[in-house]
Amino acid sequence: MSIPLGVLDLVPISSGSTAPEALRNSIELARRAEEFGYTRYWFAEHHLNPGVAGTSPAVVLALTASATSTIRLGSGAVQLGHRTALSTVEEFGLIDALHPGRFDLGLGRSGGRPSPPLPPTTPIVDGRAPNGLRIPPRFSFERLLGSPRIALQRKLLLLPDATSQDYAEQIDDVLALLAGTYRSPEGVEAHVVPGEGADVQVWILGSSGGTSAEVAGRNGLRFAANYHVSPATVLEAADGYRAAFQPSDVLDKPYVSVSADIVVAEDDETARELATGYGLWVRSIRTAEGAIQFPTPDEARAHIWTDEDRALVQDRVDTQFVGSPTRVADQLQQLQEATGADELLITTITHNHKDRVRSYELLAQEWHRRGHSAQSS
Numbered sequence: 001m002s003i004p005l006g007v008l009d010l011v012p013i014s015s016g017s018t019a020p021e022a023l024r025n026s027i028e029l030a031r032r033a034e035e036f037g038y039t040r041y042w043f044a045e046h047h048l049n050p051g052v053a054g055t056s057p058a059v060v061l062a063l064t065a066s067a068t069s070t071i072r073l074g075s076g077a078v079q080l081g082h083r084t085a086l087s088t089v090e091e092f093g094l095i096d097a098l099h100p101g102r103f104d105l106g107l108g109r110s111g112g113r114p115s116p117p118l119p120p121t122t123p124i125v126d127g128r129a130p131n132g133l134r135i136p137p138r139f140s141f142e143r144l145l146g147s148p149r150i151a152l153q154r155k156l157l158l159l160p161d162a163t164s165q166d167y168a169e170q171i172d173d174v175l176a177l178l179a180g181t182y183r184s185p186e187g188v189e190a191h192v193v194p195g196e197g198a199d200v201q202v203w204i205l206g207s208s209g210g211t212s213a214e215v216a217g218r219n220g221l222r223f224a225a226n227y228h229v230s231p232a233t234v235l236e237a238a239d240g241y242r243a244a245f246q247p248s249d250v251l252d253k254p255y256v257s258v259s260a261d262i263v264v265a266e267d268d269e270t271a272r273e274l275a276t277g278y279g280l281w282v283r284s285i286r287t288a289e290g291a292i293q294f295p296t297p298d299e300a301r302a303h304i305w306t307d308e309d310r311a312l313v314q315d316r317v318d319t320q321f322v323g324s325p326t327r328v329a330d331q332l333q334q335l336q337e338a339t340g341a342d343e344l345l346i347t348t349i350t351h352n353h354k355d356r357v358r359s360y361e362l363l364a365q366e367w368h369r370r371g372h373s374a375q376s377s
Contacts, residue, residue, distance in 0.1 A: 011054035042076030074104025081110035085173035093195025147288035209240020220248020325366035
């Protein structure tokens, strides 16, 4: 079975660099990913982070579309908690009007509480799935969601006294506006120009088997599960989506992409050196200070780690795939087998942009050597 690879890009800023340089690097990486045979290239949405420049996926997608020609481009994901269905459809309708048929509209929740744990459908023994994939203990995001910085972010993103629309209703509105079937409760029609009839592929992104997985399944949409953000719940998310799936006009059976954090180099030792800054970078996210500029290995080694620090990042560090092309490809195949993924979505951050490009190149070469195709469903 051929499993396509895609790219998830946060537009990371390295220490000593700038946001404009990070944006130029990401657009160049998208061009190179197209050459390497990756099937799609997604931009994440994050706010108030010193080390992440990807604040508006639609804007970066418009710039990247002009620099590429064949690779699919998308959002991973538009955060609907502070947006309306109309503004989202209008934005993607605009870029689809000039580059038709190339965009994935990836939609995600933001600002909501995490879903409660679901009963496991796949047995986890000693932190491993049946095929050996590492499934760490569930990380609690309560501290992060309750932080003053997250509260400020929400305040700045939302208009005064505004409340987020129910996520399931919002997805229904997005789909209706795209299809041209939207009617208000009073029967008034709304037609988005451009946007209605846009040739975009709608995805739902989720970290658990809760609301996002259920909404994706019920609407017969493609679903992207996060191993790189929440490795403990990736099996729950994929299983929850499949259990809720109902065939639709766009999809007759479930279709799942699964993300992974990786660093590839010519040998394991070099890859481990390039990945040295990852733990410190994750720590900055999980302390709610905001993602720092990605450190050099020496900067990362200078940090004095506490037991609390290590506990904050352990699940992410343990599930990052780092090593030679052969080692990482083996781990990705293990992830695909455990989750039944139809695609894998790769995110790689290194301090040096050339090392990041080379990591994607080495992985693509090894993946294609094993007979995998860049064609997706």
